[in-house]
Amino acid sequence: MKVPMIMTPGPTQVNENVRFSRATQTTNPDLDLQFYDFYKETCEKIGKMLKTKNEVRVLSGEGILGLEAACASLTEPGDRVLVIENGIFGEGFADFVKLYGGEPFFFRGDKKHKISIEELKNFLDIDSDFKYATVVHCDTPSGALNDINEICPLLKEKGILTVVDSVAAMxxxxxxxxxxKIDIAIGGSQKCISAPPGLTLLSISEDAFKAMENRKVPIASFYCNLLSWKNYYEDKWFPYTPPISDIVGLSTAIDNILKDDNILLRHDKIASATRAAVVYAGLSLYMKDGFSNTVTVVQVPHGIDDKKLREYMVQNYNVMIAGSFGYLEGRVLRIGHMGENAYPDKVSYTLFALQKALEHYGFKCEHDMCKTFLDNSPFVISEKA
Structure with missing residues (x-):
C-alpha cells in the first residue's frame, strides 16, 4: 500500500522516533509495578504541557472517549448543562449530555465567528444555573478557535464546572x-500530539473529582467512569489493561513537544502564511475570525467537486487533505498544519498540489500559493529544530 502524505487535521504524520518507540518490547502493564511509574511519569509530562497541577490520565480510546467520559462522569439525571457551540463538535456535546440523563441548554454562537465573550456574559447574567458547561477549543470541521482563556474563567465565576474539548488544539x-480555570481538558493522540490514533489525554481538577464523588446516583458507565481512575497509582490497579505500546509511543511524542521551544510560534507563523496563500490565490476562508493555528478551512470554489479534487491530489501528488461533514460536507477543504504536519516543506508542497488540482478542474489561482506561503513564512525552521 502506498501511504500518502497525510496533511489532514488528524490523524497527522507520526515522527519516526514515535513509531520506533511503539515497537519497544513491553511488559505486563497490570502486574509490572515499573509500568505504573512510567504511566505516572507520562501523565506528569502531559501536565507540564498543559500547565497544570491537576491529575492527568491517559485513556484507551480515541478523543471522543474523553468527551463522553467527561459527560458520563459529571452528568446526573436532570442536570442542567450549558453547551456552548459554534460548530459541529460543540453541538455534539449535547448528545452525550442527553445520553446520561442531563438536560442540555445551548448558547449558540455564529458558526463563522468565534464565541462572543460579551454575548456569553450577557447570557450568563440571565441564567447561570448549570452544573457544568462544555466548549470546544478548536472546532475542527470549521477551523474555529474559541477563547477558552476568557470563556472558562467567566464560567467558573458563576460556579459552573468547565469541560473543554481541546482535541484539535492541544x-x-x-x-x-x-x-x-479548566476542570476537564481533553486531548487526543492523533492530532497535534502526532502519535497514532487510539488514546485520550485529559486533566481532571479536584472540583471535578468532588462533583463525581458527591453524585446522588452512580456513574452509568464502567469504561467512561473517570472516578475509577482517581487512585490508580496508590492502589496499583488500572480499570482495564492499558495499551502499553501506544502509551510508550505517546510518551515519546510528548517529549518531542516539550523539547520544541518554538512549537507554538511555528504553528502560528505557518497558519498565518497558509491563510495568506489561500486568500491571495483568490480562494475564500470559511471563518471570518477566530482562525485556528492547527487547521485552515477553505471554501470549495463553485462548480468543483471536493471529493474528486482531493482524489486527484492523492493520485497525482500523493498528498491527502480533508473535506468536512455535516452542514459543511462538500463545501470546504481542510488542510491540517498541526504537529508533525506543521513544517514549511510539508505545507508548501501541499499548497502546490492543491493548486495543481484546482487548475486541473478549471480554477485559475490569481497568485502562486506555494510562493506566497514561503514569502509569508519568515519563521522558517529546519526540519527538526
Whole structure:
C-alpha cells in the first residue's frame, strides 16, 4: 500500500522516533509495578504541557472517549448543562449530555465567528444555573478557535464546572489549564500530539473529582467512569489493561513537544502564511475570525467537486487533505498544519498540489500559493529544530 502524505487535521504524520518507540518490547502493564511509574511519569509530562497541577490520565480510546467520559462522569439525571457551540463538535456535546440523563441548554454562537465573550456574559447574567458547561477549543470541521482563556474563567465565576474539548488544539495552541480555570481538558493522540490514533489525554481538577464523588446516583458507565481512575497509582490497579505500546509511543511524542521551544510560534507563523496563500490565490476562508493555528478551512470554489479534487491530489501528488461533514460536507477543504504536519516543506508542497488540482478542474489561482506561503513564512525552521 502506498501511504500518502497525510496533511489532514488528524490523524497527522507520526515522527519516526514515535513509531520506533511503539515497537519497544513491553511488559505486563497490570502486574509490572515499573509500568505504573512510567504511566505516572507520562501523565506528569502531559501536565507540564498543559500547565497544570491537576491529575492527568491517559485513556484507551480515541478523543471522543474523553468527551463522553467527561459527560458520563459529571452528568446526573436532570442536570442542567450549558453547551456552548459554534460548530459541529460543540453541538455534539449535547448528545452525550442527553445520553446520561442531563438536560442540555445551548448558547449558540455564529458558526463563522468565534464565541462572543460579551454575548456569553450577557447570557450568563440571565441564567447561570448549570452544573457544568462544555466548549470546544478548536472546532475542527470549521477551523474555529474559541477563547477558552476568557470563556472558562467567566464560567467558573458563576460556579459552573468547565469541560473543554481541546482535541484539535492541544499541542498546537496555547493552553493553561490552571490559569484558565479548566476542570476537564481533553486531548487526543492523533492530532497535534502526532502519535497514532487510539488514546485520550485529559486533566481532571479536584472540583471535578468532588462533583463525581458527591453524585446522588452512580456513574452509568464502567469504561467512561473517570472516578475509577482517581487512585490508580496508590492502589496499583488500572480499570482495564492499558495499551502499553501506544502509551510508550505517546510518551515519546510528548517529549518531542516539550523539547520544541518554538512549537507554538511555528504553528502560528505557518497558519498565518497558509491563510495568506489561500486568500491571495483568490480562494475564500470559511471563518471570518477566530482562525485556528492547527487547521485552515477553505471554501470549495463553485462548480468543483471536493471529493474528486482531493482524489486527484492523492493520485497525482500523493498528498491527502480533508473535506468536512455535516452542514459543511462538500463545501470546504481542510488542510491540517498541526504537529508533525506543521513544517514549511510539508505545507508548501501541499499548497502546490492543491493548486495543481484546482487548475486541473478549471480554477485559475490569481497568485502562486506555494510562493506566497514561503514569502509569508519568515519563521522558517529546519526540519527538526
Amino acid at each position: 499541542g498546537g495552541e496555547e493552553i493553561k489549564v490552571d490559569d484558565w
